[in-house]
Structure formats: C-alpha cells, structure tokens
Amino acid sequence: MSISIVHVLDLESGNLRSLSNALTKLGYEVKWIKKPSDGLDEAEILLFPGVGNFGHFVNELWSRGFVEPLRAYIASGRRIMGICVGLQALFAGSTESPGVKGIGIIPAELQKFDDSTKSVPHIGWNSASVTNTEDEGLYSLCAESKYYYVHSYRADIEVPVREGWTVAVGNYNGEEFVGAMCKDNVFATQFHPEKSGVAGLRVLRAFLRGNRISKAQPLHGGILKKNLGLTNRLIACLDVRTNDDGDLVVTKGDQYDVREKSATASAGGKVRNLGKPVEVAERYYLQGADEVTFLNITSFRNCPLVDMPMLEILRKTSETVFVPLTIGGGIRDLIDPDGTKISALDVASVYFRSGADKVSIGSDAVIAAEKFYERGQVLTGETAMETISRSYGAQAVVVSVDPKRVYVSSPEATKHHVIRTSYPGPNGEEYAWYQCTIKGGRELRDLDVRQLVTAVEKMGAGEILLNCIDKDGTNSGFDLELINDVKSAVKIPVIASSGAGKPEHFLEVFEKTNTDAALGAGMFHRNEYKVADVKNYLSEHGLLVRNEPE
Ligand code: 1PR
Structure with missing residues (x-):
C-alpha cells in the first residue's frame, strides 16, 4: 500500500510552510514532529529540513533529545531525507560551529566556501550531477536541471564517496561540493527541493514514492559539463x-x-x-x-x-x-x-x-x-x-x-566615498557619491x-x-x-x-x-x-x- 503521510521534523527554524505546501501539492498529508515523542516511532518517511547556523540547528537536536532517536530511525532502515542543514547535520561537524557534534554518520567536517574569488553565501540555482555511480539516476535528479541552493558551508565529496554514498556534485566557481547524496535509506540534498520549481518537486516526489532509480538522469555529468555551475x-x-x-x-x-x-x-x-x-x-x-x-x-x-x-x-x-x-x-x-x-x-x-x-x-x-x-x-x-x-x-x-547619486566636483568636496563617473553631472562634475x-x-x-x-x-x-x-x-x-x-x-x-x-x-x-x-x-x-x-x-x-x- 502506498504511503500517504509524511512526518517532518520541525525545529521551528526557517520557512517550513513551503515544504508543507510542496508536500500537499504532491498529495501527501504532513505530520509535524517537534519532539521525539510526537510520532517518530510510527513514521515511515521522515523529512529532516534545516536552515541557518549549523551549531544552532544541531544544538536544538541535542537539547530536544533527537540525536539518538534519529540514529535509531536511520538504523531501522526507514526512509529519511535531510534538506540543507538537515544534510549537514548528518556529518560529524562543521567549521561554522567548532566543537558542536553533528549526528555523525559521515566522519567529515563541512568547510566554508573560499570567498577570495566569489560571493559567499552561495545563493542561487546550481547543478547536482551524479558522477560516481553506474546507476541510471538518483531520485529523478537531472544533470540538466538546476536546484536552489543557499549555504556558506560545503561538504566535500571525498569522504562520502569513500564511505559508499552515491553523490551528486555541485560546482561553485571551481569548488565542488555535495549537492545531494544517498546511501540505503538515507537521502539528503544541500539544495531546497521545495524551492527548486518543477525540478525540485520531481526529486521530492521520487523520494516519497521510493523511486530511487529513475531515468531522468542523463548519463554521467561529463557530456553536460558546460551546463554545470551556478546560473545567472x-x-x-x-x-x-x-x-x-x-x-x-x-x-x-x-x-x-x-x-x-x-x-x-x-x-x-x-x-x-x-x-x-x-x-x-x-x-x-x-x-x-x-x-x-x-x-x-x-x-x-x-x-x-x-x-x-x-x-x-x-x-x-x-x-x-x-x-x-x-x-x-x-x-x-x-x-x-x-x-x-x-x-x-x-x-x-x-x-x-x-x-x-x-x-x-x-x-x-x-x-x-x-x-x-x-x-x-x-x-x-x-x-x-x-x-x-x-x-x-x-x-x-x-x-x-535605496541610494541617490550626489555629484561633486572633486573627491575633496565630500567626506563620503566617491566614484569617478563616466556620466558627468549637470555642471560637468566628474565625481559622485551615493x-x-x-x-x-x-x-x-x-x-x-x-x-x-x-x-x-x-x-x-x-x-x-x-x-x-x-x-x-x-x-x-x-x-x-x-x-x-x-x-x-x-x-x-x-x-x-x-x-x-x-x-x-x-x-x-x-x-x-x-x-x-x-x-x-x-x-x-x-x-x-x-x-x-x-x-x-x-x-x-x-x-x-x-x-x-x-
Ligand atoms: O524601509 O525596510 O520599510 O522597506 C521598504 C522597502 O520598500 C525598501 O526595500 C524600498 O526599496 C521599497 N520602496 C519604498 N518606496 C518605494 C517606491 O518605489 N516608492 N520601492 C520602494 C522600491 C525599487 C525596486 C524596483 C526596482 C526595479 N522599489 O525594488 O523594483 O527599482 O524597477 P525597474 O526595473 O522598473 O526600474 P523598509
């Protein structure tokens, strides 16, 4: 019999309404879990969304007594999907919050993106391309599709791959990161499927239906390399x-x-x-x-x-x-x-x-x-x-x-930071501040x-x-x-x-x-x-x- 109820962990962090709206649109009933006794035992599919600071989120998990029950849930073989910081929490830790222990099923720490050549946080639509498996796909992830990411810390692909995870990779100006990963009953996305338009809803639906192998993934990243990366x-x-x-x-x-x-x-x-x-x-x-x-x-x-x-x-x-x-x-x-x-x-x-x-x-x-x-x-x-x-x-x-341009004749004419402009002011002023x-x-x-x-x-x-x-x-x-x-x-x-x-x-x-x-x-x-x-x-x-x- 197909499952029609999805349990969602609710640590009151961020926008859970969109996730719930996405689940409703896909025809599922949502049950919220704020503490382990709220029905974690009877859950058959668990979504584990998180946003914000790693330490803040993981400390909530510890203080609400979720860490051991979550480990037990995972060990029971029932399906779980981590989203964003929900993915990150599966790791041992993050340099964002030194000393704070994650659930730790992957023995690695998240690192901050290098901001010397690009903006951080990484915000926008990027790829999640499966490269290390002979599978035809992973929950409808599609190398041609783009998914919405928003994060400053990234999981390196090396350790999850070594530990036997199937990994879908994203690439932000040359830095690779785990876009999504899967092993047995555990699936997790760094991107937000509920914010990723039809492509995201497709992934969510495939996970909820248990369709791990799907035909949506065009074979192996390489051929599509030019399309990978953050979009404008x-x-x-x-x-x-x-x-x-x-x-x-x-x-x-x-x-x-x-x-x-x-x-x-x-x-x-x-x-x-x-x-x-x-x-x-x-x-x-x-x-x-x-x-x-x-x-x-x-x-x-x-x-x-x-x-x-x-x-x-x-x-x-x-x-x-x-x-x-x-x-x-x-x-x-x-x-x-x-x-x-x-x-x-x-x-x-x-x-x-x-x-x-x-x-x-x-x-x-x-x-x-x-x-x-x-x-x-x-x-x-x-x-x-x-x-x-x-x-x-x-x-x-x-x-x-909401700035306004103020023209000045020279940088000395104001204490403010000026630019030299190619569009001089009404009196020929070549400088302006905002x-x-x-x-x-x-x-x-x-x-x-x-x-x-x-x-x-x-x-x-x-x-x-x-x-x-x-x-x-x-x-x-x-x-x-x-x-x-x-x-x-x-x-x-x-x-x-x-x-x-x-x-x-x-x-x-x-x-x-x-x-x-x-x-x-x-x-x-x-x-x-x-x-x-x-x-x-x-x-x-x-x-x-x-x-x-x-
Ligand atoms: O000050 O925190 O209460 O926020 C008020 C917000 O409302 C601010 O973000 C401010 O920019 C915005 N706002 C206030 N008055 C106006 C107004 O237009 N009278 N709109 C206004 C600002 C500007 C842009 C606009 C672009 C693109 N709107 O957002 O959409 O300029 O327009 P275009 O492509 O047609 O040129 P607070």
Missing part, C-alpha cells in the same frame, strides 16, 4: 501598496513616484495599479523567475503586526510558487496599537512562518548602520540584522538599499552606500538588494558604476536592481559587473517582456540560466 539569477520584484480604492495592488514608480502622471493634479494622479500581487507572482514563476521579491512600500506608515497585509499574500503565493520568496518593508521593532512591543525578530518570524525565505530590511538597516559608526563600529548583537541572522542564518537577511535614504527615498541621510553595505555585512546581512533611485523606472539600464563599486566592497552576494528596460540590460549587467543576480520590475509588469524572454536572450548570448519548463 533573475528576480522579479513586486512593489506592493494599497491604492486609492483600498485594494492591495502591485505598483511601480518612476524614481519611486508611483502615482500616474496627471496633467491636472499637481500632486500626481492615482497610484498605478499593475495587478493583484498573488496572480502577478504566479505569472512570473510560470515564466521562469528564479525568485520573487515583494516590497511593501508604504510600510513606514504604522503597520501593526495583526494587520500585516503581506502575510496573506505570502501564504497564498507560497501555495503555488515554488521558488524563493523575499519580503521587504517594515522589518523593524514595532509597537502594536495596544502598546505591545514586537521585535524585528518576531516580525521576521511571522513572515518566515507565512512562506518567506528571506526578509529584506531597508530603513532600519540605515539607522542601524549610522548607530554602528557612532559607537565606533561596535556590534551590539541587538539589531534586526543580527538577531534575525543569528536565528535564521545570514542567507535569510537581505538589506535593500547617498543612503530611508522611507522609500523620502528622507536623505548622511551615510554613503559603501558605509552602509560594509556595516550591514558585519551585522549579519547575507545579501544586498541594490536599488538606485536615479535609475528606477527609467528603462535606461542598470547603474553599472554603482554595482561595481558595491561589489568591490563586500563578499556577500549583490542583486542589481533599478533601470532594466529590455533583455539587453540584463546581458550588460552580467557581462560588465560581477553582480550575483539582477532584478526587473516595470518591464515585466507592463508586459513588454516576459521573464522567459530575458532568459532566452541571455542563453542565446552564451550565459548560463535556469531554463526549466514549468
């Missing part, structure tokens, strides 16, 4: 706010002004309405977007947690969209109308439980960075970025930057973008969403000078944003900068181009993209 990541962004009729809509600004241009109204016309957020997100998923980002752009107005309109959007979106979802706007300490204080960590936790994989912090990050410098660059451990990244991992914390803003560009601050990004990297941000108010909505291409400048200042991945108007702009930003991802909004919302048009264009020009028909 393409993100669709939805700015969301309530319009004048009180409906929550996707909107889009010109240099952050989201009102229709009106000949009569000097204060501007209506808020542009470009569709319903859940429907628009689903459309971009089906078109092949690698991620979807929602920004609640009026969240600086008081937004009590109970009323958070974005929660429902996230919940609904995560039922049908199986790629990473980021939510931004209003991630900060809040006070509800009844006076209850809600920490930024609590706000983020609610978002994660509603289906978000990452939260994006804008205004609060600028304020935190200013204080960081006022204190002489001392960390307090209490900022939103620090508390959230401690609990959920740096990969879950994006900092969204000024940070808060509240969606409404307030200018005495902080430059370089100060901001270097501070937030120290405070635990895992990625930078780099907008540019001057370029936003202009369809004139990305600000390459800004992107190159930020890329040279940080190790964490950078998402180029603002100004995309046609596929050529994406090619340009990937070719002329080292950006880790590129984001578009208006050109997709206005139906001028589909996400797939951009991907096809990039692919025609020899760039690696994820191209999986949904």
Whole structure:
C-alpha cells in the first residue's frame, strides 16, 4: 500500500510552510514532529529540513533529545531525507560551529566556501550531477536541471564517496561540493527541493514514492559539463501598496513616484495599479523567475503586526510558487496599537512562518548602520540584522538599499566615498557619491552606500538588494558604476536592481559587473517582456540560466 503521510521534523527554524505546501501539492498529508515523542516511532518517511547556523540547528537536536532517536530511525532502515542543514547535520561537524557534534554518520567536517574569488553565501540555482555511480539516476535528479541552493558551508565529496554514498556534485566557481547524496535509506540534498520549481518537486516526489532509480538522469555529468555551475539569477520584484480604492495592488514608480502622471493634479494622479500581487507572482514563476521579491512600500506608515497585509499574500503565493520568496518593508521593532512591543525578530518570524525565505530590511538597516559608526563600529548583537541572522542564518537577511547619486566636483568636496563617473553631472562634475535614504527615498541621510553595505555585512546581512533611485523606472539600464563599486566592497552576494528596460540590460549587467543576480520590475509588469524572454536572450548570448519548463 502506498504511503500517504509524511512526518517532518520541525525545529521551528526557517520557512517550513513551503515544504508543507510542496508536500500537499504532491498529495501527501504532513505530520509535524517537534519532539521525539510526537510520532517518530510510527513514521515511515521522515523529512529532516534545516536552515541557518549549523551549531544552532544541531544544538536544538541535542537539547530536544533527537540525536539518538534519529540514529535509531536511520538504523531501522526507514526512509529519511535531510534538506540543507538537515544534510549537514548528518556529518560529524562543521567549521561554522567548532566543537558542536553533528549526528555523525559521515566522519567529515563541512568547510566554508573560499570567498577570495566569489560571493559567499552561495545563493542561487546550481547543478547536482551524479558522477560516481553506474546507476541510471538518483531520485529523478537531472544533470540538466538546476536546484536552489543557499549555504556558506560545503561538504566535500571525498569522504562520502569513500564511505559508499552515491553523490551528486555541485560546482561553485571551481569548488565542488555535495549537492545531494544517498546511501540505503538515507537521502539528503544541500539544495531546497521545495524551492527548486518543477525540478525540485520531481526529486521530492521520487523520494516519497521510493523511486530511487529513475531515468531522468542523463548519463554521467561529463557530456553536460558546460551546463554545470551556478546560473545567472533573475528576480522579479513586486512593489506592493494599497491604492486609492483600498485594494492591495502591485505598483511601480518612476524614481519611486508611483502615482500616474496627471496633467491636472499637481500632486500626481492615482497610484498605478499593475495587478493583484498573488496572480502577478504566479505569472512570473510560470515564466521562469528564479525568485520573487515583494516590497511593501508604504510600510513606514504604522503597520501593526495583526494587520500585516503581506502575510496573506505570502501564504497564498507560497501555495503555488515554488521558488524563493523575499519580503521587504517594515522589518523593524514595532509597537502594536495596544502598546505591545514586537521585535524585528518576531516580525521576521511571522513572515518566515507565512512562506518567506528571506526578509529584506531597508530603513532600519540605515539607522542601524549610522548607530554602528557612532559607537565606533561596535556590534551590539541587538539589531534586526543580527538577531534575525543569528536565528535564521545570514542567507535569510537581505538589506535593500535605496541610494541617490550626489555629484561633486572633486573627491575633496565630500567626506563620503566617491566614484569617478563616466556620466558627468549637470555642471560637468566628474565625481559622485551615493547617498543612503530611508522611507522609500523620502528622507536623505548622511551615510554613503559603501558605509552602509560594509556595516550591514558585519551585522549579519547575507545579501544586498541594490536599488538606485536615479535609475528606477527609467528603462535606461542598470547603474553599472554603482554595482561595481558595491561589489568591490563586500563578499556577500549583490542583486542589481533599478533601470532594466529590455533583455539587453540584463546581458550588460552580467557581462560588465560581477553582480550575483539582477532584478526587473516595470518591464515585466507592463508586459513588454516576459521573464522567459530575458532568459532566452541571455542563453542565446552564451550565459548560463535556469531554463526549466514549468
Ligand atoms: O524601509 O525596510 O520599510 O522597506 C521598504 C522597502 O520598500 C525598501 O526595500 C524600498 O526599496 C521599497 N520602496 C519604498 N518606496 C518605494 C517606491 O518605489 N516608492 N520601492 C520602494 C522600491 C525599487 C525596486 C524596483 C526596482 C526595479 N522599489 O525594488 O523594483 O527599482 O524597477 P525597474 O526595473 O522598473 O526600474 P523598509
């Protein structure tokens, strides 16, 4: 008789809603296990997902008394699948958390990716290609497919192979790592199958059905080598706010002004309405977007947690969209109308439980960075970025930057970090600095973008969403000078944003900068181009993209 119930270990870390949505979509009922007595004995299939810090996750396993029962479960021969830190926890340890012991069925330690030549964390769509077996496949893993990874530490393939595991390998700029591995009843993926579109759902389904040998794997990596590795990541962004009729809509600004241009109204016309957020997100998923980002752009107005309109959007979106979802706007300490204080960590936790994989912090990050410098660059451990990244991992914390260009005649004319620009200012100025803003560009601050990004990297941000108010909505291409400048200042991945108007702009930003991802909004919302048009264009020009028909 086929199994219809899946038990899932729930250590309350990260986004488990998407996994549960994926299982529901595949026709399975989910039972959660928070402690060993919650039904581990009767489980026939166990999923073991984990995100964030190795030590934090594994210490939870020890303190909840899971380690011995899990070892016994594995020894019993019943099926178990580790996901992300769930894979890592099967190892003896990780250099991320010296001295913390993993479950230890593989006698090796995880190592950090080398960040001297590439961004770390490794975020994005990469391969998992089976190379050390004569099997025809492994749970429908396909060398041509791409899977969504997000991690800073990697498992080397040598020890698992020596210990008899079948290993599917990923390659991040020359460093190989275990993308997935399998031995007897134990299967584990470093990538998130529930966030890897149809390719990921296929793997999950094959595991749940027990179809270990499948025909989906084209034979042996080698022939497809040119397709292996991290793809150029393409993100669709939805700015969301309530319009004048009180409906929550996707909107889009010109240099952050989201009102229709009106000949009569000097204060501007209506808020542009470009569709319903859940429907628009689903459309971009089906078109092949690698991620979807929602920004609640009026969240600086008081937004009590109970009323958070974005929660429902996230919940609904995560039922049908199986790629990473980021939510931004209003991630900060809040006070509800009844006076209850809600920490930024609590706000983020609610978002994660509603289906978000990452939260994006804008205004609060600028304020935190200013204080960081006022204190002489001392960390307090209490900022939103620090508390959230401690609990959920740096990969879950994006900092969204809203800079404006300020032209100066010489570097001495400002105390801020300047660039020499090829696009001189109105009075022929050859230098510019990028000024940070808060509240969606409404307030200018005495902080430059370089100060901001270097501070937030120290405070635990895992990625930078780099907008540019001057370029936003202009369809004139990305600000390459800004992107190159930020890329040279940080190790964490950078998402180029603002100004995309046609596929050529994406090619340009990937070719002329080292950006880790590129984001578009208006050109997709206005139906001028589909996400797939951009991907096809990039692919025609020899760039690696994820191209999986949904
Ligand atoms: O400050 O933490 O509450 O977060 C507020 C968030 O809302 C920030 O991430 C901020 O960037 C965003 N935001 C606030 N006001 C606006 C606005 O447009 N009036 N939107 C706004 C920012 C910019 C991009 C846009 C790209 C691409 N949106 O995300 O999608 O510029 O556009 P394009 O391809 O059409 O040029 P907090």
